[in-house]
Amino acid sequence: xxxxxxxxxxxxxxxxxxxxxxxxxxxxxxxxxxxxxxxxxxxxxxxxxxxxxxxxxxxxxxxxxxxxxxxxxxxxxxxxxxxxxxxxxxxxxxxxxxxxxxxxxxxxxxxxxxxxxxxxxxxxxxxxxxxxxxxxxxxxxxxxxxxxxxxxxxxxxxxxxxxxxxxxxxxxxxxxxxxxxxxxxxxxxxxxxxxxxxxxxxxxxxxxxxxxxxxxxxxxxxxxxxxxxxxxxxxxxxxxxxxxxxxxxxxxxxxxxxxxxxxxxxxxxxxxxxxxxxxxxxxxxxxxxxxxxxxxxxxxxxxxxxxxxxxxxxxxxxxxxxxxxxxxxxxxxxxxxxxxxxxxxxxxxxxxxxxxxxxxxxxxxxxxxxxxxxxxxxxxxxxxxxxx
Ligand SMILES: CC(C)(COP(=O)(O)OP(=O)(O)OC[C@H]1O[C@@H](n2cnc3c(N)ncnc32)[C@H](O)[C@@H]1OP(=O)(O)O)[C@@H](O)C(=O)NCCC(=O)NCCS
Numbered sequence: 001x002x003x004x005x006x007x008x009x010x011x012x013x014x015x016x017x018x019x020x021x022x023x024x025x026x027x028x029x030x031x032x033x034x035x036x037x038x039x040x041x042x043x044x045x046x047x048x049x050x051x052x053x054x055x056x057x058x059x060x061x062x063x064x065x066x067x068x069x070x071x072x073x074x075x076x077x078x079x080x081x082x083x084x085x086x087x088x089x090x091x092x093x094x095x096x097x098x099x100x101x102x103x104x105x106x107x108x109x110x111x112x113x114x115x116x117x118x119x120x121x122x123x124x125x126x127x128x129x130x131x132x133x134x135x136x137x138x139x140x141x142x143x144x145x146x147x148x149x150x151x152x153x154x155x156x157x158x159x160x161x162x163x164x165x166x167x168x169x170x171x172x173x174x175x176x177x178x179x180x181x182x183x184x185x186x187x188x189x190x191x192x193x194x195x196x197x198x199x200x201x202x203x204x205x206x207x208x209x210x211x212x213x214x215x216x217x218x219x220x221x222x223x224x225x226x227x228x229x230x231x232x233x234x235x236x237x238x239x240x241x242x243x244x245x246x247x248x249x250x251x252x253x254x255x256x257x258x259x260x261x262x263x264x265x266x267x268x269x270x271x272x273x274x275x276x277x278x279x280x281x282x283x284x285x286x287x288x289x290x291x292x293x294x295x296x297x298x299x300x301x302x303x304x305x306x307x308x309x310x311x312x313x314x315x316x317x318x319x320x321x322x323x324x325x326x327x328x329x330x331x332x333x334x335x336x337x338x339x340x341x342x343x344x345x346x347x348x349x350x351x352x353x354x355x356x357x358x359x360x361x362x363x364x365x366x367x368x369x370x371x372x373x374x375x376x377x378x379x380x381x382x383x384x385x386x387x388x
């Protein structure tokens with residue numbers, strides 16, 4: 001008797017549809033403290049990392065679990081710089097994508113194709129997986145930037161190994177060396193999105209990995225999962241709200257009207273954070289600085305009034321801004337179009353995905369949940385010419 005058959009004979013089990021309260025592994029990678037509003041990577045507070053670290057060092061911490069010394073940091077930076085170039089065949093693939101293909105779909109396809117260029121793809125050892133993770137993390141920004149240039153009819157720019165990942169990403173995307181504030185903001189955004197414990201995309205990667213599929217397959221599953229608006233897409237919606245409001249004097253009425261009609265204001269509320277999301281507070285400050293640098297304060301003032309109004313109206317329900325409220329605005333101020341927001345999320349989150357998969361493989365178990373069968377059990381097969 002199979003497990004599924006067994007469940008149909010028993011009393012209806014408790015069905016945990018969203019797996020909200022299910023733990024699938026022990027982990028030392030990331031703590032989301034939704035009560036105190038803290039996010040820790042291997043014990044280091046993201047507020048410290050955002051201020052003092054770099055994306056490269058943060059990736060090192062996620063994967064290795066300790067702060068690198070000077071030599072280790074230099075080595076990891078060099079390894080990422082050397083991994084960043086992509087094969088001309090890959091550029092051909094990007095050129096062959098339909099002009100209006102969503103960049104997140106292109107990225108998913110590109111990562112799948114990338115596996116064919118990796119001689120270690122099917123080597124399951126931890127050392128090989130660490131090297132594959134490093135190559136993947138290095139190439140993701142290049143893939144996103146190259147496709148964006150192609151769809152704009154512009155020349156694809158090769159990576160500059162003398163620059164860090166964040167700065168080089170903006171350069172490859174825009175064709176200009178970014179100003180220091182923009183480079184810093186991109187770096188911080190990558191640090192803040194690098195991991196968030198066992199979320200939907202990390203779980204999708206874990207499920208694929210649990211079958212002992214290769215790392216690339218696990219990452220393709222994660223990108224596919226990140227695409228959904230309930231996961232990676234909320235910052236686009238939050239920015240659209242701000243652009244729709246347009247002027248600060250319209251903001252309060254817009255929010256009150258939305259709430260009166262029982263609508264949701266995008267970029268607020270979170271399943272885990274029941275207080276301020278620390279990432280939102282950090283990005284709000286950088287959005288303010290970028291707005292000042294650009295001399296365009298209107299949208300930032302809109303955001304502040306929306307924030308104050310929602311918090312005033314909904315703090316009793318523990319609704320506060322989440323990271324998406326300010327990341328959309330931040331990317332907009334960096335001149336990045338909205339359909340790149342989710343691919344940029346992936347450029348950062350690949351570090352968390354690979355860390356989780358490698359951690360899971362240390363004590364792998366095939367993920368195989370149950371469903372509770374409620375269909376018929378005694379249907380009689382009728383040949384086609386005897387059916388009514
Ligand atoms: C993220 C989210 C799904 C969390 O949901 P949740 O933990 O299940 O919380 P609920 O949806 O049950 O919300 C609890 C209450 O707060 C309200 N609420 C939650 N988020 C809200 C928002 N963004 N705007 C207005 N009201 C909101 C709900 O309407 C509900 O009110 P009720 O108790 O009167 O019915 C939810 O807050 C949301 O949809 N936010 C907007 C989308 C978003 O920003 N997503 C990105 C998350 S990182």
